[in-house]
Amino acid sequence: MSAGMLCKHTLDAGFGQFLNILNHVCFKRGAYFAKVDANGTSQTCPRCQTHTGKKELSERVHKCPECGYETNRDVAAAQVVRQRGYTAVGHIAVNFGEG
Numbered sequence: 001m002s003a004g005m006l007c008k009h010t011l012d013a014g015f016g017q018f019l020n021i022l023n024h025v026c027f028k029r030g031a032y033f034a035k036v037d038a039n040g041t042s043q044t045c046p047r048c049q050t051h052t053g054k055k056e057l058s059e060r061v062h063k064c065p066e067c068g069y070e071t072n073r074d075v076a077a078a079q080v081v082r083q084r085g086y087t088a089v090g091h092i093a094v095n096f097g098e099g
C-alpha cells in the first residue's frame with residue numbers, strides 16, 4: 001500500500017495517526033505534547049543557531065562555518081527540534097557540543 005500512486009499519502013496518514021496516538025498517550029499519562037516546526041532544522045546550527053544553508057541529501061555531516069560544531073546531520077537536526085520544543089515550553093535552549 002505504501003508503493004504506487006498513494007505512497008506519500010499513505011505514509012503521511014500513518015505518521016499523522018502515530019502523532020494522534022502519541023498525543024493521546026501523553027494526555028493519559030499527564031505528559032506535555034506539542035509539535036514543533038520542523039522546517040529548516042537541517043539548515044540551522046544547534047550550537048550557535050546560525051543558518052548554515054541548504055545541504056544536499058548526500059551531505060551527512062553538519063559542520064558549522066561559524067562555531068565549528070561538527071556532528072551527524074540527523075543528530076544536529078534532532079538537537080534543533082529538541083531546542084524548539086524546550087523554547088516552546090519556556091526552557092532555556094541548551095548548547096550542544098561543549099567540551
Ligand SMILES: [Zn+2]
Pocket residue numbers: 045046047048049050064065066067068069
Ligand atoms: Zn554553529
